[in-house]
Amino acid sequence: xxxxxxxxxxxxxxxxxxxxxxxxxxxxxxxxxxxxxxxxxxxxxxxxxxxxxxxxxxxxxxxxxxxxxxxxxxxxxxxxxxxxxxxxxxxxxxxxxxxxxxxxxxxxxxxxxxxxxxxxxxxxxxxxxxxxxxxxxxxxx
DNA sequence: GCCAACGTTGGC
DNA sequence: GCCAACGTTGGC
Numbered sequence: 001x002x003x004x005x006x007x008x009x010x011x012x013x014x015x016x017x018x019x020x021x022x023x024x025x026x027x028x029x030x031x032x033x034x035x036x037x038x039x040x041x042x043x044x045x046x047x048x049x050x051x052x053x054x055x056x057x058x059x060x061x062x063x064x065x066x067x068x069x070x071x072x073x074x075x076x077x078x079x080x081x082x083x084x085x086x087x088x089x090x091x092x093x094x095x096x097x098x099x100x101x102x103x104x105x106x107x108x109x110x111x112x113x114x115x116x117x118x119x120x121x122x123x124x125x126x127x128x129x130x131x132x133x134x135x136x137x138x139x140x141x
Numbered sequence: 142g143c144c145a146a147c148g149t150t151g152g153c
Numbered sequence: 154g155c156c157a158a159c160g161t162t163g164g165c
Contacts, residue, residue, distance in 0.1 A: 007151090031150090086142060102152080121150045121159060131154070148161075153154105 003132045004037065004047040005058070005116060006090075007123040015049045015060040019092045023065060026088050027073065031118040034124040041088050048127065048135060050116070057099040061141045062090040097140030110134050 004028060008014065018024050029038050041047070045064045051057055066089035076084040105111045111134070115125040127135070135141070 009151090033160095056152075119159090120157090123150080135153065142163085143162085145164090148159105150159085151157100153156090 001042075001045055002040075003047060003091065003127040003129075004041055005050055005125050005127050006047045006062070007050045007052050009053050010051040010055060011053065012070065015062075015092065015095065018049070018062060018090060019060075019095070020063065023028075023089055023091045025071075026090050027071060028126055029087070029112045031123060032086065034122055035086055037122075037124040037126060038086055038088060040126070042067050047101055048139075048141075055099075056102040058105075059098060059099045061093040061136075063093050065089045065091050067120065094141055098138065100135060100139050106137075108134075 010016075011025070012028075026038075029035055043064050043066060047062050047064065048058045049060045049062055051059050068086040068088050070083035071085040071087045074085040076087050078084045102116070105114065106117055111117060111131055113128065114131050115122050119125070
């Protein structure tokens, strides 16, 4: 079962907000590459939640409870007539015992191939299984 | 279809 | 506040 990483600006929607809400539609993904990754997420898959901005750290783990569906708030179509935007529904699983900072990830050679490092603007990405394992150990997740 | 101009993300 | 690294748009 693949794991993903989802970025969010905590002043807009944080992991604590998800914990409070118990479940939420993950909205706001508009980049096509990110949307393709979002659509690859299946019910039961897990996702690290990463805070951008001042925090720049992985802060928790969530789980997909509903795979991708058309964003009801943005019912636009692409040129092929397919829904342009998608969302997934998530629930919180655990908060990281120790958040893993971007600086830490960049300094660790094990993460050199991680899209979080190589593609700084991508907001939804798959996490390779070896990186997944290492991150969970570091974060206490 | 190309590409110049413009917009966005997100780290610094 | 700046700007690098993209993505998007629209004129041609």
